[in-house]
Amino acid sequence: MTRRFCLACIVIVLSVITARATDTPVAPAVIRVGIIGLDTSHVTAFTKILNDPKAQGDLAGLRVVAAFPGGSPDIESSRTRIDKFTQEIRGMNVEIVDSIPALLGKVDVVLLESVDGRPHLAQAKPVFEAGKPVFIDKPLAGSLADVIAISELAARHKTPWFSSSSLRYDSALQALKHEPKLGDIVGCQTWGPCPLEKNHPDLFWYGIHGCEMLYTVMGTGCQTVTRVHTEGTDVVTGVWKEGRVGTFRGIRAGKADYGAIAFGSKGIVPVFGDPDGYKPLVVQIARFFKTRQPPIAAEETIELYAFMEAADESKRQGGAPVKLETVVAKAREEAKARLETGK
Numbered sequence: 631m632t633r634r635f636c637l638a639c640i641v642i643v644l645s646v647i648t649a650r651a652t653d654t655p656v657a658p659a660v661i662r663v664g665i666i667g668l669d670t671s672h673v674t675a676f677t678k679i680l681n682d683p684k685a686q687g688d689l690a691g692l693r694v695v696a697a698f699p700g701g702s703p704d705i706e707s708s709r710t711r712i713d714k715f716t717q718e719i720r721g722m723n724v725e726i727v728d729s730i731p732a733l734l735g736k737v738d739v740v741l742l743e744s745v746d747g748r749p750h751l752a753q754a755k756p757v758f759e760a761g762k763p764v765f766i767d768k769p770l771a772g773s774l775a776d777v778i779a780i781s782e783l784a785a786r787h788k789t790p791w792f793s794s795s796s797l798r799y800d801s802a803l804q805a806l807k808h809e810p811k812l813g814d815i816v817g818c819q820t821w822g823p824c825p826l827e828k829n830h831p832d833l834f835w836y837g838i839h840g841c842e843m844l845y846t847v848m849g850t851g852c853q854t855v856t857r858v859h860t861e862g863t864d865v866v867t868g869v870w871k872e873g874r875v876g877t878f879r880g881i882r883a884g885k886a887d888y889g890a891i892a893f894g895s896k897g898i899v900p901v902f903g904d905p906d907g908y909k910p911l912v913v914q915i916a917r918f919f920k921t922r923q924p925p926i927a928a929e930e931t932i933e934l935y936a937f938m939e940a941a942d943e944s945k946r947q948g949g950a951p952v953k954l955e956t957v958v959a960k961a962r963e964e965a966k967a968r969l970e971t972g973k
Contacts, residue, residue, distance in 0.1 A: 664737030667744030812894030824880025
């Protein structure tokens with residue numbers, strides 16, 4: 631073999647290696663995070679965690695770089711806080727932009743943080759169209775129909791998303807799911823604050839935290855829901871397909887801490903104390919942004935919101951049992967109409 635031929639072979643091999651390296655997508659050194667909605671304390675808390683220069687593990691390699699304020703003038707907690715949080719975010723060296731399209735041109739992934747769930751479908755639509763992974767904070771939407779429309783629109787555009795309460799990833803609650811003293815989990819009761827907001831279904835606004843705790847332990851499979859409602863308390867009971875029973879107690883009068891009790895085939899185990907805060911959820915969000923793999927299936931999120939919508943329907947029917955399949959079927963028709971008309 632001649633020296634000239636050997637050199638030619640080397641050139642060919644190097645060319646192939648270079649071509650393959652060029653064809654392989656390269657992950658950005660820093661994943662640029664954008665925020666939609668600056669009217670919740672979550673935006674400052676999440677930004678502090680993600681922009682921490684000492685961040686390690688899943689939290690390393692992400693940075694919030696831009697934000698669109700948004701806001702809802704008919705919700706007091708939005709109207710009275712948006713200027714405050716916008717100034718705080720600006721002070722954290724995050725660029726404030728005047729539209730969602732302007733935001734999407736500057737970021738790789740999105741935190742949809744608007745405290746009002748009603749505009750989430752419209753706000754998420756351009757994010758899905760751009761194919762950028764998005765975490766949508768609670769409440770996911772202002773109706774079950776919009777929850778389903780968000781899921782279907784994301785599927786159309788093949789864009790990953792998820793939504794979650796921070797309470798789902800509390801370490802004590804996560805440990806409860808795997809507590810050996812319980813054996814098989816046959817039931818659960820959770821409780822927590824449940825203030826109402828007139829523009830949202832009753833449990834969507836704040837009861838979502840306790841309801842998501844319930845689903846964290848029980849999983850999917852709820853079939854019927856009944857609700858007892860008074861001015862200061864809601865008690866919502868679901869019957870799962872295996873005959874398991876889960877209950878959420880929403881508190882508006884008296885002490886309103888979070889907690890849970892799981893009932894098992896071998897034992898009964900309670901969980902009390904302060905939740906872990908936002909960091910465990912932000913770790914899940916960061917991992918999702920890097921892998922594009924949602925930690926919670928869309929089907930579970932839809933059922934969770936159907937549970938809460940069925941509770942509202944039970945209240946309207948004087949506490950009668952309501953089938954989840956009934957409220958989901960109705961909401962799917964409404965979602966289909968919304969997506970077809972664009973309204």
